Amino acid sequence: MKSLTRNIDELTAQLQTKYYGRVCRWFDAVDSTNSLAVTWAKEGAGPGSLVVADFQRRGRGRFSRSWTADPGQNLTFSLVIDTEGTQRHLEMLPATLAVAIAETLAPITEPHRPLIKWPNDVLLAGRKICGILIESSLPSDDRLHRGYVVAGIGINVNQEKFPAEIADRATSLFQVLGRPTDRIALLSDVLQAAEVTVDRLASGETGSIVNRYEARMTGLGKIAVFRYVDRQRANEGTVLGIDQAGGLKVRTRDGVVVLRAGEVTFKETGNADSPIVEGTDASVPPSSS
């Protein structure tokens, strides 16, 4: 398989972006592209700066999980995001990137439709094909600390098999399409879509992003099961959609609640452990965003 990072000139030649990926650091192997991008952002890397690696020794996922991807087969990269633009809409950034990636994959994966599982997993044929990890620290009032937002993205591209522990939950383009995909072309397309969509978010166009998200959302109208961080009792309700800040709106027995962070499972998937969320259970009218 062709090395991505040894052919980074091809990426530069194909890029159609204004600034995403125009400044780039690439590596055959690193611990985590997110860790490098956070350090680089703290040192002053500008918006759109890209760290890409052909292999991560300690790829990181949400909830302190690990992200494993075979060397030379996949896309593992991190982007420094414009703090000024996105800071007012930071909660919506994971959903925004999920929309951009799902829409980029869609023409390649027909007739399979990439879907999004709240908050930001991209699924293909019912399994996870892409994960997104946002790490941020916003500027403090004393302005000594400039703040950063880093978005780490892992897309399973040409990996043929996954470790047994995740084999029933993970997939790749190769598994679904039965043929390899050009990682450089895909990365270029993802960067282009991410730039346009995140710029829209920064200019406050959350409404259209919510619509695009809900058009690809898995579980809409289904029964979601969850448990608040500080409570034992599991709760459940019908998924209504997301709000303008990317929160999951669920109609429960007690009214509409908004889940802000965490994970839900859907009842028919039959997971006995109710996943934990942070949420507000002050009822909000179902019509509110």
Ligand code: BTN
């Ligand atoms: C998740 O679904 O839990 C998020 C996974 C994010 C993985 C990507 S791969 C590139 C970047 N570097 C990391 O260490 N993690 C992210």
